[in-house]
Amino acid sequence: MKKHTLAVLVENRPGVLTHISGLISRRAFNIESIAAGYTEEADTTRITIIVEADVIELEQVVNQLSKLIDVIKIIDLTGTDLIHRELALIKVKASSETRPDIVDVVHIFRARIVDVNPETMVIELSGEERKIDALCQMLNNHGIIEIVRTGKIALSRGPVPAKDC
């Protein structure tokens, strides 16, 4: 089964996310990540959904989501030239002995240190999923205390916005 990236444009209204997440769970769709936020239009929210599905299942996901009145448009970005990013914040154990090693790793990954105290550091990294996974693996030896990830967002390259696709 293939992973698909869907850009879902929805009305910016209360309850919309409930409608979407409710539909996904009751139709038992295999959703890997979902990320929502405002767009260039005040009344529109854009949701990026990563779904693992074969062609038939994907068609069901798109058609069922399209039935929601608040869903304006769904664009399957899979296969188009994409930029996709995820943001992660990672809190890792860092003593004075281990700190230089962690700083090295952070530099290699072009991540950023956003908080330091005598026991821990918080590292920020934006990038593709695999890059974040790799950094987490590297930091694992030092002891990760917590991780928060936004879920993937995606934008096509070139001048045409998804809403005009």
Place this chain on the structure above:
Amino acid sequence: MIMAGAEAIIESLKKEDVEVVFGYPGGAVLTLYDALYKANYNHVLTKHEQGAVHAADGYARATGKVGVCIVTSGPGATNLVTGIATAYMDSIPLVAITGQVAVSLIGRDSFQEADICGITTPVTKHNYLVKKVEELPRIMKEAFYIARTGRPGPVVIDIAKDVFAATLDYQYPETVRLRGYHPLFEGEPKAINQVIEEMKVAKKPLIFIGGGVNLADSAQVLRDLVNHTGFPVITTLMGLGSLPSDHPLNFGMVGMHGTYAANMATTECDLLLGIGVRFDDRVTGLINDFVSKAKVVHFDIDPAEINKNVLAEIRVVGDLRWSLPSLHQSTVSAKFDWKGQVELWVEKILKWQKEKPMTYEQNSEEIMPQSVILKVNELTKGEAIIVTDVGQHQMWIAQYFSFKEPRSLLTSGGLGTMGYGLPAALGAQTGCPHKNVFLFVGDGGIMMNCQELATAANYNLPVKILIFNNQVLGMVAQWQRMFYGGRYSHSRLKGHTDFVKLAEAMGVTGMRISKPSELEEILKAVIAVPGPVVVDIPIPETENVLPMVPPGARLDQMVMGGG
């Protein structure tokens, strides 16, 4: 025009040509009910909110209009859930207006507060929570538009109590502007051409009609299509009535309790034209072996129905009001000998029909349920609105009643809601005061909403209620008999309820038929009563609905029966 929110709702109902609302008052909707009172608006008071929503549903199915119900917040609203889900599964247009606690109290677990939008999201086409009075006209307009257009369905409007009293400058919008809702009417003409090409090469084509044909009021053009092509037809439960049951090319219902001919034809066909159907599991039997020799063409207004359960080689997405006339026209302009092409195939299905027609064992001692249905059919000449509850009697109706007209069978097909029948029959009678409305119901199902007998009496709605009294939950007992070693776990109802007395206690005429010889005489007397009648009809406890495709079996693996 300056007015209160409650008045704005009533103005909007008038603009939407709502002739009657079904409902039940309560704290959160007092202001709205005050406005109904002042406007002297036509309102049917049921005895339970579930009765109100099923009545609105029955009204909608019988008339084709949007059914409307009004209830209060909290328990009033949650009592609608079964009815809303029933309407949703069968694509019935409803607008349910529920009161909500005042805006300042929302989210505080206030008295009679329930998040009805959250609760009904999976079973509504759309829902709204109205917290600002200015939004009312737009939302009312949108709600009716959404409920009735495209694939119809129920819409909930949850309105905070203070919105009813707040004032606004009322103006009802002329149009709706919904960026995410554009119901498709016309589809791809190319698809129709593809269908015609497949029809030309098919040796064993089969037209398979569902509830969509009834909902789209497309019975006439379907009849034209069938008459022109001579293609044989099978139907779902919800498709009954679109083509007269006695039409020579109508081979009846397919599926778990379908006819032998319909199930065999489905198994053998090489082209299945599914029209307004959704390939429910009760239709397909073992899905992997369903129409394994056929190409499937799927006509539907809802793109999400295509490939949901059965893969379609050709999809014709669009309103049947477009696709059916278009298909019919194309079959005419093709100048093709359709009838000649299917002659042998139709003969084969006719042979199946002759070999194993629908039969049952006659009995001079006991009243057979099938004989009651046939007698009502005979006495009414099939010109009646038939409402059912859910269970054995529902399937016997589907098998034995000879439907003439679309919208003449009202039944909870998708959700299978016991307790649906009585209130739905009252709604149908309200919408069609000059038609004969018969409710067939079991002794189990009648008890689920028997309080509505009082509503029938209060409004003198002359529904004829025939209770098939076998002292068991018939369909449950049938499964227990066939698949659970005859262990009748809690399906025996033998009790002390006297349905004649129950009817009389609520102001409805009660009658009883005790033996087969009384059947005709008493039924005639029942029909002659100008008001509602309950008829208690004892039937044998162990009669099965047959044929039956056992769960997990193929359609051609029916258990047959009859005399």
